[in-house]
Amino acid sequence: MTETSSDDDGDLLPIALTAHPDPEALARALAAHVAEALRRRIASDGAASLAVSGGRTPIRFFEALSGAPLDWDKITVTLVDERWVPETSERSNAALVRRHLLQGPAAAAHFVPLYTGDATPEDGLEDAHAAMAMVPRPFAAVVLGMGDDAHTASFFPGAPTLYAAIDPRTDADLVAVHAATAGEPRITFTIRPLIGADALFLHIEGPHKRMVLDAAREPGDALERPIRAILLHSPRPLDVLWCP
Numbered sequence: 001m002t003e004t005s006s007d008d009d010g011d012l013l014p015i016a017l018t019a020h021p022d023p024e025a026l027a028r029a030l031a032a033h034v035a036e037a038l039r040r041r042i043a044s045d046g047a048a049s050l051a052v053s054g055g056r057t058p059i060r061f062f063e064a065l066s067g068a069p070l071d072w073d074k075i076t077v078t079l080v081d082e083r084w085v086p087e088t089s090e091r092s093n094a095a096l097v098r099r100h101l102l103q104g105p106a107a108a109a110h111f112v113p114l115y116t117g118d119a120t121p122e123d124g125l126e127d128a129h130a131a132m133a134m135v136p137r138p139f140a141a142v143v144l145g146m147g148d149d150a151h152t153a154s155f156f157p158g159a160p161t162l163y164a165a166i167d168p169r170t171d172a173d174l175v176a177v178h179a180a181t182a183g184e185p186r187i188t189f190t191i192r193p194l195i196g197a198d199a200l201f202l203h204i205e206g207p208h209k210r211m212v213l214d215a216a217r218e219p220g221d222a223l224e225r226p227i228r229a230i231l232l233h234s235p236r237p238l239d240v241l242w243c244p
């Protein structure tokens with residue numbers, strides 16, 4: 001059972017929210033939507049790309065998607081953002097994707113990581129941009145997560161590069177991020193390539209994240225609640241998949 005709502009009343013930024021009974025049903029529904037977006041792009045272009053987030057929430061979704069009957073050898077997977085750590089670190093989003101998504105049928109997908117092995121994300125930017133030039137664009141699907149501080153991707157409040165990251169006029173596809181709350185330096189896609197995806201999803205669980213999202217929909221500063229930048233600039237109301 002899902003409940004769907006889309007409200008654009010008052011000053012609240014609109015979203016298209018689908019509520020699911022539990023994390024497992026949520027993950028399955030998201031996997032079905034993403035698979036559909038990938039199929040559509042493969043049908044028109046012969047290839048498709050998917051950018052996913054790290055963190056804890058996506059694991060069930062990765063496992064649901066990995067078994068989907070797709071032409072995985074025509075699919076390129078990359079990350080929305082990455083912590084600047086090698087894949088041997090348990091903080092590595094690339095390692096998470098390899099462990100939970102690139103398994104079974106999905107093992108045939110191409111994976112293009114953001115981490116380059118350079119000492120800093122600034123040092124790695126040029127090579128990371130070159131690697132991303134191999135990824136078909138626009139993305140067929142982008143799946144975002146959100147933190148309790150309303151960050152999404154690595155758009156962290158207080159990061160000196162946040163303004164550039166959330167400004168759709170920024171030319172660069174990627175920026176380096178340093179923020180006290182981020183744990184380690186990071187690299188992130190900037191907003192324009194993310195909102196340019198054929199299908200853009202926000203995957204969140206629990207009442208607290210729902211409250212954080214609703215607060216970001218109220219008039220306010222996107223530098224303080226960065227998910228607001230996605231809500232503001234997305235060409236369609238953001239597709240939010242949520243469970244209590």
Ligand SMILES: O=C(O)[C@H](O)[C@@H](O)[C@H](O)[C@H](O)COP(=O)(O)O
Nearest residue numbers: 053054055056057145146147153
């Ligand atoms: O690498 C990362 O940390 C992310 O891509 C980040 O934006 C994540 O999506 C949120 O922090 C939510 O993380 P959780 O799912 O762990 O709550």
